[in-house]
Amino acid sequence: MREHVIVVDLGYGDAGKGTVVDWLCAREPVQAVVRFNGGGQAAHNVVLPDGRHHTFAQFGSGTLRGVPTHLSRFMVVDPLALTAEAAHLCELGVPDPFGLLTVDRDALLATPYHVAAGRARELARAADRHGSCGMGVGETMAYALAHPELAPTAGDCESPARLARKLHALRETLEVTGPPVDDCVAAYRAFAERVILVDSSFTTALLRRRPVVFEGAQGVLLDEWHGFHPYTTWSTTTFANALTLLDGAGAVRLGVLRTHTPRHGPGPLVTEDPAIEVTEAHNGTGPWQGPFRVGHFDAVAHRYALAVAGGADALALTHLDAPVSRMCVSYDLGELPVGTAGDLDRQARLTDRLRTARPRYADGVDDWPAAVTEALGIPVCLGSSGPAAADKVLFTRAGPGLRPGNRSTGPNPGGVITHERV
Amino acid sequence: MGSGIWSTDVYSAAASYRAAKGTSAFAYSDGGARTVHPDLDPLGVTIRESRDSAEHPNTLAVAVLFDVTGSMGGVPRTLQTKLPDLLGLLLRKGYATDPQILFGAIGDATCDRAPLQVGQFESDNRMDEHLGKILLEGGGGGQRTESYELAMYFMAKHTAIDCFEKRGRRGYLFIIGDEMPYPKVKRREVGKVVGDRLRQDIPTKEIIAELTRMYDVYYILPAGASYAGDDQMLSAWRALLGQNVLELDDLDAVCEIIALTVGLGEDAIGLREGLDDLDELGSSAGAAVGRALAKLDRGTLVVADDLGLGGKSGVIRL
Numbered sequence: 001m002r003e004h005v006i007v008v009d010l011g012y013g014d015a016g017k018g019t020v021v022d023w024l025c026a027r028e029p030v031q032a033v034v035r036f037n038g039g040g041q042a043a044h045n046v047v048l049p050d051g052r053h054h055t056f057a058q059f060g061s062g063t064l065r066g067v068p069t070h071l072s073r074f075m076v077v078d079p080l081a082l083t084a085e086a087a088h089l090c091e092l093g094v095p096d097p098f099g100l101l102t103v104d105r106d107a108l109l110a111t112p113y114h115v116a117a118g119r120a121r122e123l124a125r126a127a128d129r130h131g132s133c134g135m136g137v138g139e140t141m142a143y144a145l146a147h148p149e150l151a152p153t154a155g156d157c158e159s160p161a162r163l164a165r166k167l168h169a170l171r172e173t174l175e176v177t178g179p180p181v182d183d184c185v186a187a188y189r190a191f192a193e194r195v196i197l198v199d200s201s202f203t204t205a206l207l208r209r210r211p212v213v214f215e216g217a218q219g220v221l222l223d224e225w226h227g228f229h230p231y232t233t234w235s236t237t238t239f240a241n242a243l244t245l246l247d248g249a250g251a252v253r254l255g256v257l258r259t260h261t262p263r264h265g266p267g268p269l270v271t272e273d274p275a276i277e278v279t280e281a282h283n284g285t286g287p288w289q290g291p292f293r294v295g296h297f298d299a300v301a302h303r304y305a306l307a308v309a310g311g312a313d314a315l316a317l318t319h320l321d322a323p324v325s326r327m328c329v330s331y332d333l334g335e336l337p338v339g340t341a342g343d344l345d346r347q348a349r350l351t352d353r354l355r356t357a358r359p360r361y362a363d364g365v366d367d368w369p370a371a372v373t374e375a376l377g378i379p380v381c382l383g384s385s386g387p388a389a390a391d392k393v394l395f396t397r398a399g400p401g402l403r404p405g406n407r408s409t410g411p412n413p414g415g416v417i418t419h420e421r422v
Numbered sequence: 423m424g425s426g427i428w429s430t431d432v433y434s435a436a437a438s439y440r441a442a443k444g445t446s447a448f449a450y451s452d453g454g455a456r457t458v459h460p461d462l463d464p465l466g467v468t469i470r471e472s473r474d475s476a477e478h479p480n481t482l483a484v485a486v487l488f489d490v491t492g493s494m495g496g497v498p499r500t501l502q503t504k505l506p507d508l509l510g511l512l513l514r515k516g517y518a519t520d521p522q523i524l525f526g527a528i529g530d531a532t533c534d535r536a537p538l539q540v541g542q543f544e545s546d547n548r549m550d551e552h553l554g555k556i557l558l559e560g561g562g563g564g565q566r567t568e569s570y571e572l573a574m575y576f577m578a579k580h581t582a583i584d585c586f587e588k589r590g591r592r593g594y595l596f597i598i599g600d601e602m603p604y605p606k607v608k609r610r611e612v613g614k615v616v617g618d619r620l621r622q623d624i625p626t627k628e629i630i631a632e633l634t635r636m637y638d639v640y641y642i643l644p645a646g647a648s649y650a651g652d653d654q655m656l657s658a659w660r661a662l663l664g665q666n667v668l669e670l671d672d673l674d675a676v677c678e679i680i681a682l683t684v685g686l687g688e689d690a691i692g693l694r695e696g697l698d699d700l701d702e703l704g705s706s707a708g709a710a711v712g713r714a715l716a717k718l719d720r721g722t723l724v725v726a727d728d729l730g731l732g733g734k735s736g737v738i739r740l
Binding site: 078080087191204205 | 427428429430432433434435436438439440506507509511513514545546
């Protein structure tokens, strides 16, 4: 793999970005995993062949392979949660997790005050909860939009006086309690002394040392502008941020999907069917975002995701071992139209229409990679039938970036999908 | 849609950062090491080289050696957190096409365990690894002199750079420190530290004359070091390097000053343009860099090409 790869979930999240990133990092040396959206609320599960498991939130999913993580300026960084995650990584045998981490000084800081305000807001919604993870990520983004000059950034952790000023203002504006500002400043200062903070030029240098894997968080169907409002995240979940960081450098856009379509928390899930029997080792009911739900593979919703994301070059399909054989190929109300980014009223109307949408199914699907390739018009290049990298199968029809370098040198002429055990 | 499974307790986080010992950057030093890391040991090294390759056809050698003795205070640690940005700065604005960077450290050969540490020219993050392997000596002799001349001897005799050999373009050598070199490269120290057998000592001026054929050599005296702003120190270096002696009053700006000096030297920019670049990058270093570099903004650079051949300042203009 010589090219950069952007890994994005084309559903509602939980499709297996973590395991795909781990696989990419296991194959060939990767310079770094770059996070380009979301924050500490991500939960990407990675299982090593020896059974070691970690739920990646801010560290990149290549960490267990020793691959460094860069948190770009598009990230919402939570230094407090970072220590807990680092401690677990240490337990798993990563000698110095912080030594593998660089953070852009411009990345926004999620603080206990954002968390408190975000949770209060979600509680006030009572039965109309949006499915927040309770980590204050949305609140951090909202505050930064409303008060761009006052929003604390990772770089502020190097300047205790400036940080304290911003934190006091934050606490006052959001009208929340929480730990004293001084205690927070002490913790953030320790963070700045321990973790390497860098300027945006770092990304440019990093990209010259190819390849880099961009690890997306959440899913395109939760996108702040194109998701089904209001059940969305305050984050651009498409390829857009990664493409901005790439600044014209080439990359393979890899979309990740499951053989069925899950959703964590409330919001539209047209093909929902509690009867689907899939084992979910690492996804349960979250105290904030609510239950884990499953539906049949929703080609209509995933085609919509592809459309709003501007397409993809290849797909990775996980859960090939799940006992599912039904695919939603269309809705009674037709395809979902793509609107202008930012028109949230329109997105809310779209959400309303989805409440009455009736899925039309094709049954008896057994060759999932072929069926998904057909339904979405993008080749499935990677199949996964288990949590570990060894459970991945590479289909060599894939785009040039993911084709094994020592094997085929051109497109598979017969169009026959061949398997390579990795 | 993810979850918040990792604790966000502010008190355990603070304790945890405190418990995580030292900075990863000087991991080797902070790990209790007391001798030079084998990768950086100059003893027996034939040559450190900066070479063109298919991927990097137009290399430019940039070496940064800094004093790690006690008089430098917290300066080396700050340098460590800033220097990884250097490559990005050089590339981002096109100051150099294929920069290759070498990091090294200078101590005192009369009394230190690590009088000289030299990494390798790298185009990628391996240079950061070298930075992490530098032993922070923290000692020094207290005579206002350190073994800068030994470092310059090594750079003159034991480096080979394609930018010079193939294209006749000098590389850049930045020495960051706050004391003076000894007047002579001592035969005995060279034997012990580098492993070369010299017949006699070499005057420091002579080694600088040889070195400046291959490199534009700059000396940076940063704020925060013991002898910052010291006139004797500054005039001693000016006698050796002419106007290529820079005072830097904001240590955080060290990468910017190096990058802009290279940009000016490569005729990639003028000073005004470079300072605009810094603004654009959101760097607050502009003022400090502007003050430090004002005298270099002449369109062409001043180098100490003619040293050791007489003349009061030994400075000529290219």
